[in-house]
Amino acid sequence: MPSPTLTDKVAKMIRQDILVGNFAPSEKLVVAELKKRYDVGASPIREALVQLSWSKFVVVEPQKGCWVAPISASELADLHESLHVITPVLLKQAINHGDESWELELLTAYHKLSRLKSMQEEYDWMEWQDRQRHFHECLLNAATSKIMLSFFADLLNQVQRYNFHAINQGLNISSFDIDEYEAIVKCVLAKDTDSAVSKYERYISNMVLQLDQAVSPAA
Structure with a gap:
């Protein structure tokens, strides 16, 4: 490199x-x-x-x-819609084509995120962002559509901007529900595609709703 x-x-x-x-x-x-x-x-x-x-x-x-770059509720809604369109396709591909090494990588990413959540002291929100992003990348990186994966990476960049803005506005990251991530991982490993897609879409919707509450006053 x-x-x-x-x-x-x-x-x-x-x-x-x-x-x-x-x-x-x-x-x-x-x-x-x-x-x-x-x-x-x-x-x-x-x-x-x-x-x-x-x-x-x-x-x-x-x-x-x-x-x-400015932020706005309308752009956040656009990001949500874009994620809603491509993530089900990518997740289905990942589940269908993912091998044991992919599953291990996903479990490791989840474990690192859950370890951060379980720490008693207040943790570094920069580290939280990095581990959360890594989880999403690992979840979908067995998908076969490289173009959509590249688009997903672009969307993650923009969502990260909104995440940090929300944190700067007082969003409490310690309130994030690790059980949501665990439920997604369990469905993925069980090859329960419909449930995995449903849970991941619900997770994204909840995340965007939380971000919108921080963005709307500035919109």
Whole structure:
């Protein structure tokens, strides 16, 4: 794997600042200010902003400038609808084509998530996001449609933005129900496709509803 370039490193830092709320949705990003913040030149800053526009974390308008991507209840509803369309297809494919190594990977991802939930002390919400995303990726990565998997990864990026925004607005991540994940895993391993799809769709709907409550005041 090639080493990350300076542009990649700068893009990662800007992305992190967006996620944790150091840059608010719709805030203008000024290259001169970013140069001082990250102690790098203008070129890697501009290249990083273009890179982040590909993943829809920022919006670049030629001759006008760059802004943190806005959030809205309508976009969140669009994300929900898109997930509703593709996740049943991907989950069915994964169950039909997944082998023992896929099942082990899924169990490991679930175990890591459940371990985080069982910790008594307050846990790192960045780690929670990483483990939650890894669970969703493992759940579907045995699917055969590479194009839909790529689209799903794009949707996860956007959902992650909304997750972090909700957390920054006070969402209590310790309230997430690990039993929902366990129920999905059990259905998947039992090859009970209809139940797995139903439970996963219900999980996504509940998640979006929770996010919408944080987004709507800002919409």
